[in-house]
Amino acid sequence: MKFAQSFVTKFAxxxxxxxxxxxxxxxxxxxxFGGEQHLNDFVDKYLGIRRVDFIELLRNNSNQLIEHAKSLAAKHGRPYRHIQGKKQRYIDELIREDRISEGLIAVLCVQETCRTVKLKAAKTRPRLVFAKRPQRVLYFYWLDPSFGRIHVRLQTWFPYTIQVYVNGHEWLARQMERAGLRFVKRDNAFLELEDPQRVQRMADRFIRRNWVKQLNRWARQVHPLLGGTGPFARYNYYWVTEQAEYATDILFESPRALRELYPRLLDYAAVNFSANDILTFLGRKLNGNFAGEVLTTLQKKRWPGARIKHRMKENWLKMYDKFGLILRVETVINQPHEFRVSRWDPKRQQVSWVPMNKGVVNLPSYQRVSRAANERYLQALAAVDDPTLAYQHASELARRKVSRGRSYAGFNPACRDDVRLFQAVLSGDHLLRGFRNADIRRLLFGEAKDRDQRRRLANRVTRLLKRLHVRGLIAKIPRTRRWRPTAKGQRLLGTIIRLHYHGLSNAA
Structure with missing residues (x-):
């Protein structure tokens, strides 16, 4: 498979x-119902009732939704239950004890604080305003024949916001069952796959579904107020993608193979990936227009396994292991407007780059952005390798090197300044695009104060790059002024960096 080719090839x-x-x-x-004025006009002009009576209407509607939920549960012979907390555990127990393979699992009623409306006193007459208030919220859990385990969350008070949870791995499992493909699934991961390339083609069809039609079908099952002749019958939901996780799973042949590699991947990512690298993986640039935090957290004592998480505002890149056999890199998008996508502008009659929005029709863009982020991340991690050979060649760095009659000084693997140079060369952005003299100069010395200092620092960096070049650690990109780390450089310099942060720094 071409995806994440450099990483997959290295550890094939x-x-x-x-x-x-x-x-x-x-x-x-x-x-x-976007604003309060729209809501008040709807009650005054369209419904033609008093605003206080609208509150009573909502109370009756809430009871109607509850009764519909109870009837739906009874129709399917499934429980309707009031519960606070531990919903997933209860549903898991029902599936296991009742051996449910398809259909409604249960309907749960939970007290939650949500956005709704209330009457607020005003000078002339009470006014309807949006506010957060406790209300009954319904959770409908299904084992859908096409999507596997899903749930629908419905607020029983206006504006009746609805939420639908689906899982791409659950959906993919159902597609493989229909196609007769063998697989072993555990939780939300596949431990064995019969035909990975065919599975990938199936997975790519997830975004091609008519999601608006599908989501409306689920909504009508739980929300009787949308049909008939009631005041909300003429309205349809506008659907958005509230959160999307897109995962790249790499299945290893044995737990031992992943166990030996995974700690090095974690250490490399924690030590080498800067804020600029994280933005690059996510298709962004660190410049004056970016206002927000970029954070990396490494949790080595997390159960069931260690995880590293890079956060750009409310969007994340994560890496963790699943069941000791799967390396998962996952992009989570909560704020799509942080990403830009191409879109046809009818006014300008040209394609423009615009912020991505949450509309469900943009789900293909979610996949494209997330897949590219996962691939860039894995490509940068391809610098990690089995350290055995690198240990054997580490002594090369300390020795002088003679090339074409000229002698070039060695490097000290325990020297902090030399390690900073290695880190600059192996920056995630540089692994992807290469680097120039000016890029290394800024990372090592910052911005020059004047032209003379810039010239002196540029000459100094030129000498450093030459010392790396004669040792085969970096190579010139043809027809450019950019350099890139070689495979040997990635292996050797990456190992030295890891050694430095695990004890060698004390020897400097």
């Missing part, structure tokens, strides 16, 4: 399959 002997698909996806539906 230990990898048995690679595939990418959506994991958790949360859709939300909103009725078109």
């Amino acid at each position: 002997s230990a990898i048995v399959a690679v595939y990418s698909c959506f994991d958790r996806v949360i859709f939300k539906g909103y009725l078109p």
